[in-house]
Amino acid sequence: MKPSPMHQIAQTLMGAQSGLITCHRKPDGDAMGSMLGMGLILRHLGKTFTLYSQDGVPKQFADLALASEVVDHLSEDSHFDVTVAVDTGDQALLGDDVPTDHRRGTLIVLDHHSSSTPFGDLRWHDATAAATGVLVAELAQHMDVRLNRDLSELLWCALYTDTGGFRYSSTDARVLRLAAKLVEAGISPWDVTVKLYENNPVERMRLLGRVLCTLELSASGQIASLAITQQMVDESGADNSMMDGFINYARSIEGVEVAVQVLQQGEVCRISLRSKGRIDVGSLAQRLGGGGHHNAAGCTVEGPPGQVQQRILGLLEDALRDREAVQ
Numbered sequence: 431m432k433p434s435p436m437h438q439i440a441q442t443l444m445g446a447q448s449g450l451i452t453c454h455r456k457p458d459g460d461a462m463g464s465m466l467g468m469g470l471i472l473r474h475l476g477k478t479f480t481l482y483s484q485d486g487v488p489k490q491f492a493d494l495a496l497a498s499e500v501v502d503h504l505s506e507d508s509h510f511d512v513t514v515a516v517d518t519g520d521q522a523l524l525g526d527d528v529p530t531d532h533r534r535g536t537l538i539v540l541d542h543h544s545s546s547t548p549f550g551d552l553r554w555h556d557a558t559a560a561a562t563g564v565l566v567a568e569l570a571q572h573m574d575v576r577l578n579r580d581l582s583e584l585l586w587c588a589l590y591t592d593t594g595g596f597r598y599s600s601t602d603a604r605v606l607r608l609a610a611k612l613v614e615a616g617i618s619p620w621d622v623t624v625k626l627y628e629n630n631p632v633e634r635m636r637l638l639g640r641v642l643c644t645l646e647l648s649a650s651g652q653i654a655s656l657a658i659t660q661q662m663v664d665e666s667g668a669d670n671s672m673m674d675g676f677i678n679y680a681r682s683i684e685g686v687e688v689a690v691q692v693l694q695q696g697e698v699c700r701i702s703l704r705s706k707g708r709i710d711v712g713s714l715a716q717r718l719g720g721g722g723h724h725n726a727a728g729c730t731v732e733g734p735p736g737q738v739q740q741r742i743l744g745l746l747e748d749a750l751r752d753r754e755a756v757q
C-alpha cells in the first residue's frame with residue numbers, strides 16, 4: 431500500500447535538519463496559525479527553521495507564539511532541506527523570496543482549498559478539512575508531538591478563524607473533536623478571542639463606517655456589494671490589513687445570496703466573494719483567474735472600481751439566473 435501523504439511528510443520532516451515554513455500572501459488566521467504551528471512542531475523535533483511571510487504578521491496575530499520570529503525577507507543564499515507551504519492552493523500565492531530551485535529542498539504542501547493548482551514535491555490536500563490547521567494537528571499527533579498549550583492556541587486560531595467561529599458549513603465533527611482536544615490542552619477560548627477580535631484599531635472601525643456607506647443591492651436583492659477606495663483607506667488612517675471581515679456585513683443581509691467586495695489597489699481591484707451557499711463563488715473566481723472555496727473566494731481584476739464592480743455584478747446575476755433555471 432502506498433504510504434499516505436501525511437506519513438511521507440512526517441518521514442521527510444524527520445530526515446531534514448533545516449526547514450523553511452511559509453504560507454500564502456496576505457495571511458489569514460489559518461495560514462498564520464498553521465505556519466506558526468508547524469514552527470512549534472519543527473522546534474519540538476529539534477530542527478532549525480525559518481518562518482517567512484512576505485506580508486509579515488497581521489497585527490491581530492502578533493501575540494501568538496513564534497509570531498515575533500517571522501521574517502518578511504529571505505536572503506538569496508538561504509537554503510533549506512525542506513520548505514513547507516501551508517494553506518496555499520497555488521504556488522503563485524507564495525512570497526517572492528521562496529527559493530524555486532534546489533535551495534528550497536523538498537517542497538511540502540499542506541492545503542484544504544477546494545479549487546487549487548497542485549504544486550510541490552509532497553502534497554497533502556484535503557478539501558474536506560475545515561482548516562489547514564486540522565492537517566497540522568493530525569500531523570503533530572502522527573509524529574507524537576504533544577498538543578501543548580502554545581501549539582493548541584495556534585491551532586485554535588486556525589480552526590476558529592477559518593470556520594467563522596465554528597459557524598460555516600465546513601464545521602464538522604472532525605474539527606469540533608479537535609477543538610475539544612485543544613480546550614482540554616488548556617487554552618482559554620475567550621483569551622484567544624480577545625487577542626483576535628477584541629483589539630481592533632480604531633482606524634478599522636472608522637474605515638468600516640465609510641465602507642458600509644457604499645453598500646449597494648442588486649435589483650433582485652440577492653447580491654450586495656461594497657467598495658473600498660484607496661482614498662477611504664488613507665483618510666481613515668487605516669491600512670489593508672484592517673478590512674478583514676467587512677464583506678460579511680454585506681452577506682448577512684436578509685435575502686442576499688452573494689456579497690462582493692471591491693478593493694482598489696492601484697490599477698487593479700482585489701475582488702472578494704462570499705456566498706451563503708447556493709452559488710459556488712469558488713468556480714466563479716477561478717474563471718476570473720482567482721480561486722478559493724464554494725462560499726469564500728477571491729480574484730484580481732484590472733480596471734477602475736466602478737467598472738469592475740459592474741462586471742462582477744453582471745457575472746453574478748448570470749450565475750444566479752442559471753441556478754434558478756435548473757431548480
Ligand SMILES: [Mn+2]
Binds near residue numbers: 460461
Ligand atoms: Mn484555510
